[in-house]
Amino acid sequence: MYTMQRMTVQPFALLPDPELIEACLKGSGQAWEVLLVRYQRLIYSIPLRYGLPEHDANDVFQNVSLLLWENLGRVRDRARLGPWLVITTRRECWRMMRPRRPNVTVLEESALEEILPTGPRSEDEFLALEQQSQVRAAIGHLEAPCRELLSLLFYAEPRPPYNEVAEKLAIPEGSIGPTRSRCLDKLMKILENMGFADM
C-alpha cells in the first residue's frame, strides 16, 4: 500500500475538492497527490467490479489519472468531481473491454452492461464507493497511532477487543479510550473540511 508523506501534504488534505483542484491548477504536486489519494479507491475499484483483471485495472487507473490531470480545468462542477470520475472510469473500462467483444449490429442501453457484465448497477453503488474512498483517504492522512487505531476499530473483522488493540499498538489498554476520542475528532475534522458532509 502506498504511504503518503503525511507531514508535508496534510494541509491539502483539509481542502474541499474545488480548492484542491485550484491548487493543482496552480501547479502544486502535493495537491495533486492528495487528490489522487482521495479518489484512488473509487477509480481503481470500478474496473475490478466490472471483472477486469488487475493489469487492466492498473491501465484504467493510469488513463483516468492522466485524463483527470489534463482536464482539471474543465470539470464543470468541481464540488462533484466523484461523478465525473465515475463517468470517465466507466468509459475507460468500456474502451478496455470493447475490442474483446464480438461485433453487434443493434445496440441498446443494456449493451453497455453486457460489455461490463458484473459491475455496479446503480448510482448509489458508485456514491458508496466514492464515500469509502474518501473515508479511507481521510484515515490515511492521520498520523501513525491514530491511523492504526481507527483502521483496527473500523475495518478489522471481527472488531478486536481493547486488550488485543493495546497489544498490537503497544499502548496501555487504559489509554485506548482517550486516544480513540482524540483520533476520531481529527478524522471527522478532515472529513468535514474536505466536504464529505455535503456529498
Added chain:
Amino acid sequence: MMVDSMTHLKYDILLNYLQDQLSAEERSQVELHLAEPCWRCGRQLALLRTVLHSTAEDRSVAPPAAVFERAVDIGRSQRELPRRSSWMRVVAALSFDSRLQLSAAGTRGATRVRQLLFSTEQMDIDLQVTPGRGDNDVLGQMLSTGQPEEVAPVFVSLQSSTGELLRATETDSRGQFAFRQVPFGTYDLVFDLENQEVAVTGLELQND
C-alpha cells in the same frame, strides 16, 4: 451529568451512541440533547453514521503502490499546468423539433412520436422520442459529414444537468443508439469523441 443543553456532544459519545455502547441513562441524555433540537450535533451524528456505514460496507481496493506512484508522477513529469480547455465541449444547436412544427400548424398532439434534429458543424444528431407511461424511449442516430457506411462506436451518455452519469451506451456501426424508458426530466445527451464531446443540453423529456 454527561450532557447538558449548553454542551455539544463529542464525536466519541456519538460513536458510543451509534454502537449502542451507552447506558440507558446516557442514551436518554443524548436523545434529549438531539431533540432540543441541536442541529450541530444532529449533523455530526448523520456524518458519523455515514462514516460507520461506509467503513462497514467497504470493499474498495487501493491500486498497488507502484501504480499509484506512476499516477502521482503525471503531476511531476508534466510540469506545465493542466490545460484549462484541452477537451472541448461543443453544444449542438436545435435545428428541427416536430413538436414546434405541429404546434404552429395547430395540430399539436396529432402524433406522439417527437422528432428532433440537433446540429454542429461536423455532425447531426437525429432523435426520436416516444412517450410512454411516465417515461420516454429515446432512439437516435449520429450522422457525421461525409460519414462512411460503417462508423466506429461512440460512447453516449445521458447525464443530469450537473454532469452526473445516469445512463450510457455506445453507437452501433450506423451511429444509432437507444435509451429505453427514460423517466420524465431534463437531460444532457453527451457524445464522447476523441478530442471533444458533443452535447445536446437541456433535453426535456415529458409527456406531450
